[in-house]
Amino acid sequence: MKLDFIPANIRIFVMPTLFLIILVVLFSFSIRLGLTEISSQRQEIEKLQKDENILREKESLLRNLESSILSQADSALIALPDKNPALSAVSQLKNLSLQKATIIDNLKAGSPQEGEGGISKIDITFDIDGTFFSIFDFATSVKNIAPITALQKLELSDAGAGASRATISVRSYWASFPEKIPTVSEPVKGLDEKDQETLSLFASLSPPSFVEISPTSPGVRADPFNF
Amino acid sequence: MATAINLLPAELVPKGILTRVGNTLSSLVIAGFVVFFVFGLGEIALIIINSFQIGNLTNRQNQLRENIKSLEQTEQRLILVSDRVDKAKIIYEGESVGKAIDNLFKLILSFPGGVTLSAVETDSKKTSLSINSTDSTPLAQFMSGLVSGNFFENIRLSSFTFNPSTGYLVTFDVSNQ
Numbered sequence: 001m002k003l004d005f006i007p008a009n010i011r012i013f014v015m016p017t018l019f020l021i022i023l024v025v026l027f028s029f030s031i032r033l034g035l036t037e038i039s040s041q042r043q044e045i046e047k048l049q050k051d052e053n054i055l056r057e058k059e060s061l062l063r064n065l066e067s068s069i070l071s072q073a074d075s076a077l078i079a080l081p082d083k084n085p086a087l088s089a090v091s092q093l094k095n096l097s098l099q100k101a102t103i104i105d106n107l108k109a110g111s112p113q114e115g116e117g118g119i120s121k122i123d124i125t126f127d128i129d130g131t132f133f134s135i136f137d138f139a140t141s142v143k144n145i146a147p148i149t150a151l152q153k154l155e156l157s158d159a160g161a162g163a164s165r166a167t168i169s170v171r172s173y174w175a176s177f178p179e180k181i182p183t184v185s186e187p188v189k190g191l192d193e194k195d196q197e198t199l200s201l202f203a204s205l206s207p208p209s210f211v212e213i214s215p216t217s218p219g220v221r222a223d224p225f226n227f
Numbered sequence: 228m229a230t231a232i233n234l235l236p237a238e239l240v241p242k243g244i245l246t247r248v249g250n251t252l253s254s255l256v257i258a259g260f261v262v263f264f265v266f267g268l269g270e271i272a273l274i275i276i277n278s279f280q281i282g283n284l285t286n287r288q289n290q291l292r293e294n295i296k297s298l299e300q301t302e303q304r305l306i307l308v309s310d311r312v313d314k315a316k317i318i319y320e321g322e323s324v325g326k327a328i329d330n331l332f333k334l335i336l337s338f339p340g341g342v343t344l345s346a347v348e349t350d351s352k353k354t355s356l357s358i359n360s361t362d363s364t365p366l367a368q369f370m371s372g373l374v375s376g377n378f379f380e381n382i383r384l385s386s387f388t389f390n391p392s393t394g395y396l397v398t399f400d401v402s403n404q
Contacts, residue, residue: 012249019256027263034270041277048284055291062298065305073304076311080318119314132344136332143325148315150322153350166347173318178310181303184292188302189309198312198319 054187061190072199078146079202081174084112085147086122088208089172092145093124095209100138102130118175123152125169132156132164139168146205148173326403327354330378337372341365345396354401355385361394370397379403 081088086109097104110123128135135156142151149172156166182188191199295302327349334356335344342365345357360366373382379401386398 009245012245013252016249016252016256020252020259023256023259023263027259027266030263030267030270034267034274038270038273038277041274041281045277045280045284048281048288052284052288052291055288055295059291059294059298062295062301062305066298066301069301069304069308072308076308080311080315117314117317119318132335136328136335139328140325140332143322148318150318151325151328153324154328155346155348156344157346169350173314175311175314178306181306184295188305191305191309191312194316195309195312198315199308202311202315 051185055185058188061188065190072202075146075202075205075207076199078207079148079205081147082177083174084120084122085172085174086112086124089122089124089145089147089149089170092147092149092206092208093126093142093170096138096141096145097128100130100134100141102128102134102138104128119173120175121171121173123169123171125153125167128166128168129163131162132166135164135166139166142170144204144206146202146207148205323403324349324351327401330403331356334373334376334378337376339365339368339372342369354379355398356401357396357398359394359396363395366395366397373399 090107090109093104093107104126107124107126110125112120112122114120128138130138139151139154142149149170151168152171153169154166155168156164331347331349331354338344338358341362342358342360345359346355347357348355358366358369360369373379381400381402383400384397385400386396388396390396
């Protein structure tokens with residue numbers, strides 16, 4: 001390149017300065033692009049590591065629960081079913097009445113009520129005859145039956161040495177199934193100590209006698225022409 | 228003797244100091260390019276290493292996701308159990324009558340001789356208990372036991388009657404709120 005028109009004192013600096021400018025431009029591009037790429041890779045790596053920890057914890061939790069969760073789910077569903085349990089609650093109350101040597105009659109079930117948090121309830125009212133001791137024994141035992149049934153009202157009058165009569169109102173509960181299932185990547189909450197206590201309570205509840213009716217197997221049919 | 232003769236005109240030759248500065252600048256530029264290449268190679272190496280790490284992490288995550296998918300049924304059961312437990316806790320927290328009946332039953336079991344239960348009425352708002360006593364001594368024992376037994380936090384005497392034939396009829400309103 002002919003640079004004769006440039007004085008010699010300046011010409012000596014032309015090429016180095018040109019290369020210096022090119023170097024500065026290359027450095028600035030390299031730093032900007034390179035560091036941006038490296039920074040975004042580091043962020044992605046941190047996120048992936050965090051997600052991996054969540055997935056590992058979730059897998060470990062689910063593997064630990066795999067063997068016991070089925071029976072826990074069964075007793076949880078018997079304790080708090082997804083459908084109106086009025087029939088099984090009435091059956092349970094009648095069984096309990098027999099156990100406690102009392103007689104119940106005038107059974108009435110109210111209308112189903114939808115409450116907050118997806119919990120529905122139904123009130124069942126009845127009269128009960130027995131000694132006041134057996135009536136109280138019955139009343140304190142209502143909480144031990146499944147589905148979850150809670151005493152709402154008790155009116156006992158004319159309690160004497162012999163038979164007494166009381167009017168009792170109990171409330172049975174049910175709840176719809178949860179609709180939202182977390183995605184594979186979302187963490188899942190395990191069962192803490194208080195949850196385990198509640199699960200132990202579920203397991204201790206006396207279940208209805210007809211939880212599931214299995215089909216009968218076909219039998220041998222008698223020959224009608226050869227009795 | 229050979230003599231060095233510079234035939235270039237004086238105006239075409241740069242001054243000595245400027246020549247030295249120009250050479251220094253050139254050296255710096257060359258060094259700068261070397262540093263740039265080393266830096267660039269370092270950046271490229273780091274980007275490649277990070278890409279490998281991202282690839283490994285992604286593969287491990289995919290494997291974990293596959294494992295978790297195979298445990299889908301367990302997860303659904305866990306969601307159901309957690310849901311039932313949370314809802315049961317709400318039900319049990321709001322339940323008060325059962326606790327009142329439990330305390331009443333314990334109280335009735337501790338009745339001294341001569342005191343009998345006359346009537347009981349309990350619901351979510353109040354609990355009242357009526358007792359009969361033929362004599363004042365067992366009645367006093369009962370009332371002392373009622374207070375010292377810590378069966379209820381609030382005890383209100385709502386009626387106190389005496390009938391010469393049936394004895395004392397006393398009604399209490401009790402609660403734990």
